[in-house]
Amino acid sequence: QQPVQSPQAVILREGEDAVINCSSSKALYSVHWYRQKHGEAPVFLMILLKGGEQKGHEKISASFNEKKQQSSLYLTASQLSYSGTYFCGTANNAGNMLTFGGGTRLMVKP
């Protein structure tokens, strides 16, 4: 069962903030966030591990709520370079399988 991401798409002006949500029907052990620009490979942004440890990137932060089985990605003071599709991936308890959500398309306009 893949995680559900919301919103599916968002358009921002430069400097605005955005939140992307990732919800799972299963227990979360770790959540992985990637950004993929059109025609390019996905690029790692962040991992959130059960227990609260996180590894971050740039001006992007995230939260991980085990009880609600949710993670949120926070993009502050968005830049044009933030445009792309954001994917969350949830790992199983064995840590050997990553299931990605359907993605959130983010467009930042000048």
Place this chain on the structure above:
Amino acid sequence: ETGVTQSPTHLIKTRGQQVTLRCSSQSGHNTVSWYQQALGQGPQFIFQYYREEENGRGNFPPRFSGLQFPNYSSELNVNALELDDSALYLCASSLGPLGTEAFFGQGTRLTVV
């Protein structure tokens, strides 16, 4: 430049044929995962190889198989190709299984006609 390279970049095959896709992992990485990404969708996990052994598998039929070599490069083999196999195939290398960041290659665009 992530150091993960995939070949070929594009491929056209006929239904029923077999295909082999290749992935060279980043130096020092011992884990390779393969994904299928249909247009407009998220990557779907096919399987993962860790130290030359299959370490996990997604919901794909047995005609999807793989190998990892002693230098940690990897192959994805697909037999009896179907039209629905048309997709972007991505490999990602990491130092260990899923607890660490993964670096993706640019992918192989497979078209089955």
